[in-house]
Amino acid sequence: MLLVTGATGHVGRFLVDELNQRGAKFRALVRSPRDDLPAEQLIGDLDGPLDLRGVDTVFLLVPGTGLEHTGNVVSAARTAGVRRIVYLSTRPTSRPPRRSYSPRTATRTSSTH
Template identity: 50%
Template sequence: MILVTGATGNVGRHLVGELIRAGAKVRALTRDPETARLPSEAELARTDEMPLDGVTSLFLNPTVFWGGLGDVLDRAKDAGVRRVVMLSSSAAVDTDPSNVLAAHHLEIERAIEDTGLEWTFLRPGEFAANTLGWRDEIRTGAPVREPYPAAQTSPIHERDIAAVAARTLTTDDHVGTKPVLSGPESLTQPDMVRIIGEAIGRPARFEEISPQEARAQLLSRPYMREGLVDALLRLRAEAVHGPAEISPEVERITGRPGRTFAEWAADHADAFR
């Protein structure tokens, strides 16, 4: 049995489907099983209950445990869980202690290592799904307003993260590894706005704002903290110096090229219309 935390999230929902298609038994955790809309083959359970009986592998999404893991790892070990695959972040390669995003993921990675369980840490960079934060602007024809228009990232489709996670949960080939995952191309934010416009059949606009204005906007959002906002803006500023690095890991692990941002935009076009 594979337990998937965050099963209705961007990655978790696709992972549940990938595992079921691979013939795995899946227990999917969600805050509200009644509204989860997950495949009928999945066993549903509540996140706050987290039943671990019969579970041999655990997919751990740390956003579900932003306040801390508590006794989750001790319970998993006592229940006979053998492997933990964690959705970490490429930020974890940054050892700067002021980067709270890196510190959060590294703390959980080290806690998992200390259990003695098998582990794999998936380290994706920017999610293509982050651009869903622009949907209100694009729907209404307003410009997408962001700082650092020359900054380049390699946004990854959440389905590719799920496909990699499924391989690491169902095979032994990637135990003890920390693959950094990316999309197959380096893009600026104006590039992504343009591509979304092409997907929905009408132009979408981009407008540059100052880092100070962006910081104020981010801090006004729920769950955004100063340290996290500052880390995100610093990473964006550093990304203006050249093309983003493209990782080969998605293709190496899944056996096929990663999906382009244009494919992601086509998959999610209705969200922007």
């Protein structure tokens, strides 16, 4: 059994669609029941108690760094004997880098020194 957190988010919706197309058996962790989510739903929150019995793999999809939520999920996964956690954060794609890098600027920088 798979569990998808963040199933209603941008990336999660694509993962849910893909899992459905492949006929995978999975649950989606949601805060409240959703009519628009074609999956078995586990009502809960990343910060609350999670019963992950019977789950083999957790897709932990979180916005930003999401680090504040990972400890609770990892703890629940250990307790339940989950074999695998796939962690994906949107942090690197949600903001432009502080300093851009390109071969052109690197060439100019190295040739001026």
